[in-house]
Amino acid sequence: MSGSGPHKTTIREATCRVKYDMTGPDAGQIHFVTAMAPVKVVVVGAGVIGLSTAVCLAENLPNCSVTIVSQHLSPNTTSDGAAGILITTEFPDVPVDRQLRWFKDTFDHLLAIAESSEAGKAGVFLSTGCQIFKEVPRDKKPYWSDVVLGFRTLTERELKRFPHHKFGHAFTTLKCECMSYLPWLEKRFRNAGGMIIQEKVTDLRSLASHFDIVINCSGLGCCSFLEDVDVEPIRGQVVHLHAPWVKNFIRDADGKTYIYPGMNSVILGGTRQVGDWRLEVDEVDRQGILARCCSLEPSLRGGHILREWVGLRPGRRSPRVEKEQIQLQDGRKVPVIHNYGHGGNGVTLSWGTALNVLRLVSQCIQHPPISRL
Numbered sequence: 001m002s003g004s005g006p007h008k009t010t011i012r013e014a015t016c017r018v019k020y021d022m023t024g025p026d027a028g029q030i031h032f033v034t035a036m037a038p039v040k041v042v043v044v045g046a047g048v049i050g051l052s053t054a055v056c057l058a059e060n061l062p063n064c065s066v067t068i069v070s071q072h073l074s075p076n077t078t079s080d081g082a083a084g085i086l087i088t089t090e091f092p093d094v095p096v097d098r099q100l101r102w103f104k105d106t107f108d109h110l111l112a113i114a115e116s117s118e119a120g121k122a123g124v125f126l127s128t129g130c131q132i133f134k135e136v137p138r139d140k141k142p143y144w145s146d147v148v149l150g151f152r153t154l155t156e157r158e159l160k161r162f163p164h165h166k167f168g169h170a171f172t173t174l175k176c177e178c179m180s181y182l183p184w185l186e187k188r189f190r191n192a193g194g195m196i197i198q199e200k201v202t203d204l205r206s207l208a209s210h211f212d213i214v215i216n217c218s219g220l221g222c223c224s225f226l227e228d229v230d231v232e233p234i235r236g237q238v239v240h241l242h243a244p245w246v247k248n249f250i251r252d253a254d255g256k257t258y259i260y261p262g263m264n265s266v267i268l269g270g271t272r273q274v275g276d277w278r279l280e281v282d283e284v285d286r287q288g289i290l291a292r293c294c295s296l297e298p299s300l301r302g303g304h305i306l307r308e309w310v311g312l313r314p315g316r317r318s319p320r321v322e323k324e325q326i327q328l329q330d331g332r333k334v335p336v337i338h339n340y341g342h343g344g345n346g347v348t349l350s351w352g353t354a355l356n357v358l359r360l361v362s363q364c365i366q367h368p369p370i371s372r373l
């Protein structure tokens, strides 16, 4: 954090932390908390990864105070523009059972929201459709098939809709629209006593000098203060179409063409341009997206464009969810927990990787390398 400190920066309704109810059943714990200063945790980033992580920590660790420091807030993060469909790929450097847990934890968390009266406010709902393949895949049943609902193979009759494709899956998954979900999470975070500071971090070390534990959820932004040669942008362009008659999603398994009906528009995608930092809408990309999507779902030709958007996915061979330690000049060792590099799967893995961070922070608190504890 820069020398200006939290009070001189843009603090959005900074709320005080009132974790313990003096009159509640946990009144006995008040003594403990007031006698011991809370562990000060800072989360860098307020996209879907940062907010999910901050909520998990603030709601589950009563002896921690949690602050988010973020350059951009909703609706100006990459997460805000994501299609928000829960679907995953396989990362090469993470054991499959760990990836499965990240996905299942996220799915179960969002399914509970979709089934609750909060669903509309949070922008989370079930979505049914199919994923189709131009060639029959070697692995006909992906490792995540039991996480989604009603997974099955497409019938020959269903496949007739897609003459250029030879195989397909049908299933029900979730769609989590971050334009609604992020403000909803932000409110939940503030209700748990969390504080948000809008500021750019330029150096983790100086941030660490103000906190006991640092959590890095800065997505592609980590490039500005971290040396990680594996991180690169993967540009994605989408078109929002008004076509309310389209109810089911269609995804080409190559990941380049998809049609995702949402609350207010159908999202058509996409592009995956590795190393491309351009944020402007590209005319040629738009024509390609429309042509490919209309060839899968010809009725889209009757829709009209509402808006277009470009985002840069935080590309990495595999997400980085792990702990390291940095040593400050005064000798103090501060744990830094990374949670970034989710590529095109950040919404899909958001709650699962946040819970993973919660487990890592809990270990730090039980075995603190923090000199003041």
Ligand SMILES: Cc1cc2nc3c(=O)[nH]c(=O)nc-3n(C[C@H](O)[C@H](O)[C@H](O)COP(=O)(O)OP(=O)(O)OC[C@H]3O[C@@H](n4cnc5c(N)ncnc54)[C@H](O)[C@@H]3O)c2cc1C
Pocket: 044, 045, 046, 047, 048, 049, 050, 069, 070, 071, 072, 073, 077, 078, 079, 080, 081, 082, 083, 084, 085, 086, 087, 199, 200, 201, 202, 217, 218, 219, 220, 221, 222, 224, 225, 235, 236, 237, 238, 269, 270, 310, 311, 312, 313, 314, 340, 341, 342, 343, 344, 345, 346, 347, 348, 349
């Ligand atoms: C077109 C498109 C469609 C997508 N569709 C899906 C989908 O359907 N399903 C899915 O799972 N994923 C999807 N994704 C991927 C998803 O958007 C990302 O994986 C996800 O947004 C990453 O979240 P994040 O919180 O890590 O990053 P971001 O949303 O980029 O958030 C990073 C945060 O860190 C802050 N920050 C960065 N640097 C600094 C700094 N130096 N100091 C302070 N703060 C900093 C930023 O301001 C921001 O608040 C899509 C992506 C694109 C581009």
Ligand SMILES: O=C(O)CCC(=O)C(=O)O
Pocket: 083, 084, 085, 087, 236, 251, 255, 258, 269, 270, 313, 343, 344, 345
């Ligand atoms: O891959 C998909 O189909 C969902 C959209 C997405 O995740 C992306 O464009 O990054």
